[in-house]
Amino acid sequence: MSATTTGRPSDTATYRGSSLDLVDLRMAYGSFEVIRDVSFTVPAGTTTCVIGPSGSGKSTLLRGVNRLHEPTSGDVLIAGESALEVHPDRLRQRIGMVFQHFNLFPDHTALQNVALALHKVKGVPKADALEVARERLDEVGLGPRADHRPRDLSGGQQQRVAIARALAMQPEVMLFDEVTSALDPELVKGVLRLMASLASSGMTMVVVTHEMNFARKVADQVVFMDEGEVVEAGPPARLFDQPQSRRLRAFLSEVL
Amino acid sequence: MTDWLELLRRTFLDFDAMWLVFPQMLGTGLKNTLIISAAATVIGLVLGMVLAIMGISRSIWLRLPARIYTDIFRGLPAILTILLIGQGFARFSQSVFGPSPYPLGILALSLIAAAYIGEIFRAGIQGVDKGQLEACRALGMSWPRAMRLVVVPQGVRRVLPALVNQFIAIVKDSSLVYFLGLLVSERELFRVGQDAAVLTGNLSPLVLAGAFYMVITVPLTHLVNYFDNRFRTGRRPTAGPTSGLKEVHEMDRDVDPLVHGENT
Ligand SMILES: Nc1ncnc2c1ncn2[C@@H]1O[C@H](COP(=O)(O)OP(=O)(O)OP(=O)(O)O)[C@@H](O)[C@H]1O
Numbered sequence: 229m230s231a232t233t234t235g236r237p238s239d240t241a242t243y244r245g246s247s248l249d250l251v252d253l254r255m256a257y258g259s260f261e262v263i264r265d266v267s268f269t270v271p272a273g274t275t276t277c278v279i280g281p282s283g284s285g286k287s288t289l290l291r292g293v294n295r296l297h298e299p300t301s302g303d304v305l306i307a308g309e310s311a312l313e314v315h316p317d318r319l320r321q322r323i324g325m326v327f328q329h330f331n332l333f334p335d336h337t338a339l340q341n342v343a344l345a346l347h348k349v350k351g352v353p354k355a356d357a358l359e360v361a362r363e364r365l366d367e368v369g370l371g372p373r374a375d376h377r378p379r380d381l382s383g384g385q386q387q388r389v390a391i392a393r394a395l396a397m398q399p400e401v402m403l404f405d406e407v408t409s410a411l412d413p414e415l416v417k418g419v420l421r422l423m424a425s426l427a428s429s430g431m432t433m434v435v436v437t438h439e440m441n442f443a444r445k446v447a448d449q450v451v452f453m454d455e456g457e458v459v460e461a462g463p464p465a466r467l468f469d470q471p472q473s474r475r476l477r478a479f480l481s482e483v484l
Numbered sequence: 485m486t487d488w489l490e491l492l493r494r495t496f497l498d499f500d501a502m503w504l505v506f507p508q509m510l511g512t513g514l515k516n517t518l519i520i521s522a523a524a525t526v527i528g529l530v531l532g533m534v535l536a537i538m539g540i541s542r543s544i545w546l547r548l549p550a551r552i553y554t555d556i557f558r559g560l561p562a563i564l565t566i567l568l569i570g571q572g573f574a575r576f577s578q579s580v581f582g583p584s585p586y587p588l589g590i591l592a593l594s595l596i597a598a599a600y601i602g603e604i605f606r607a608g609i610q611g612v613d614k615g616q617l618e619a620c621r622a623l624g625m626s627w628p629r630a631m632r633l634v635v636v637p638q639g640v641r642r643v644l645p646a647l648v649n650q651f652i653a654i655v656k657d658s659s660l661v662y663f664l665g666l667l668v669s670e671r672e673l674f675r676v677g678q679d680a681a682v683l684t685g686n687l688s689p690l691v692l693a694g695a696f697y698m699v700i701t702v703p704l705t706h707l708v709n710y711f712d713n714r715f716r717t718g719r720r721p722t723a724g725p726t727s728g729l730k731e732v733h734e735m736d737r738d739v740d741p742l743v744h745g746e747n748t
Pocket residue numbers: 257262280281282283284285286287288289
């Protein structure tokens with residue numbers, strides 16, 4: 229498939245996400261415990277949104293899943309296998325991550341950003357890597373901008389390149405950490421639409437977000453965290469319409 | 485009064501005396517100054533990069549030696565280092581390179597330059613946004629590969645102006661190898677000027693040497709300013725103003741379950 233000249237995003241490929249289980253996960257910075265006994269399951273191909281106040285440990289939790297920060301105890305299971313027993317670099321090839329501030333490589337074009345790890349980490353021949361990168365960019369509606377550098381793209385476009393970059397590695401799980409928080413309001417929608425179509429294409433996703441409408445519409449499960457613990461988890465309708473805990477009610481009254 | 489002016493002119497700007505050393509200045513002095521400076525810079529860049537990587541490593545056994553090395557070679561006067569190395573290692577050097585002190589001069593300048601360049605690289609690399617390394621690691625890159633492919637190139641680009649400044653300093657410091665006693669064919673700009681000045685009892689050849697240094701250093705100074713301005717402005721002018729509103733529909737698909745769901 230070559231670049232669509234219309235600039236219309238091509239249909240998202242079908243993905244085969246793996247299941248993700250967090251089992252009694254604990255994490256700390258030094259002696260400061262930040263994640264306390266967090267357990268939940270994200271069935272294969274479903275989307276879990278993690279919500280909660282600032283400092284509640286949402287980012288830390290995501291960084292524990294791909295071991296950018298090593299958990300102190302507990303376990304992370306990807307497709308039933310312990311993520312703590314494989315080499316972190318191997319694990320991370322199977323888990324895509326998208327950041328609040330995009331973190332694209334500024335001296336690479338959009339295309340090179342997407343192809344780099346595929347070629348250098350997975351060892352895919354360069355021509356093939358570029359081909360895959362082009363397909364991923366088409367999918368996120370940026371085929372015509374493949375040769376732009378990040379600074380010549382809007383925040384929304386940069387974030388979609390970052391998503392394409394993660395997808396190019398054919399991950400089994402995608403982690404999103406407040407990926408629209410740094411965007412101008414009119415650019416948020418494009419990124420959320422991309423994530424919604426990704427969610428419906430079979431990817432397993434964990435999405436930390438403050439976009440409650442997105443969580444309500446797209447999530448199969450919503451997890452509310454506070455002070456490093458899961459306070460409440462369940463289908464979006466139940467959490468948003470019948471919050472059980474006082475803390476979730478207080479949180480929702482602040483953000484809705 | 486005119487006598488006095490004439491005396492000054494003859495002391496500093498005796499064009500005949502200058503003209504006499506000009507061929508030597510160009511053929512021997514400039515050539516050797518450039519060779520010494522370039523060699524010291526190249527070796528300094530390589531060693532400096534090693535020091536920088538050691539300096540940011542997580543292991544104290546790499547950080548500490550780099551720190552000590554840097555403190556020593558930045559802390560000593562260049563002339564002292566050059567004399568200690570140039571004379572102290574003369575025996576070793578003799579068996580490898582022959583009697584010329586030229587290689588040891590270059591080595592001493594390189595070791596000094598490495599200390600400064602190492603600090604420049606380290607600052608540049610540490611100034612790269614932490615998110616860059618994090619993005620690499622999240623893609624499954626090992627730390628060394630992430631550094632090599634992404635972080636170090638960005639760090640180096642940030643410090644190009646500082647590196648040019650360092651080269652200017654090396655060009656000027658290259659005059660210090662004079663103290664090691666160079667062979668005639670190895671004399672650099674300062675030594676050529678100094679020898680001619682002693683011979684003619686006139687400072688004009690040294691002034692000429694000074695002019696040669698300026699010819700190298702002044703354009704480089706302006707190059708630095710040019711770099712600096714270019715890197716500060718960052719974003720290149722594109723095709724004119726754009727609107728984020730255009731982008732709102734970039735992700736529209738012919739069939740978009742979410743969007744259509746909203747309307748039904
Ligand atoms: N590198 C670090 N070193 C020490 N403490 C940290 C570090 N990063 C985060 N923390 C602390 O850990 C706690 C959880 O932080 P975390 O970033 O995971 O929260 P968050 O839910 O993502 O918050 P936000 O919504 O602001 O992004 C906070 O109290 C924070 O101060």
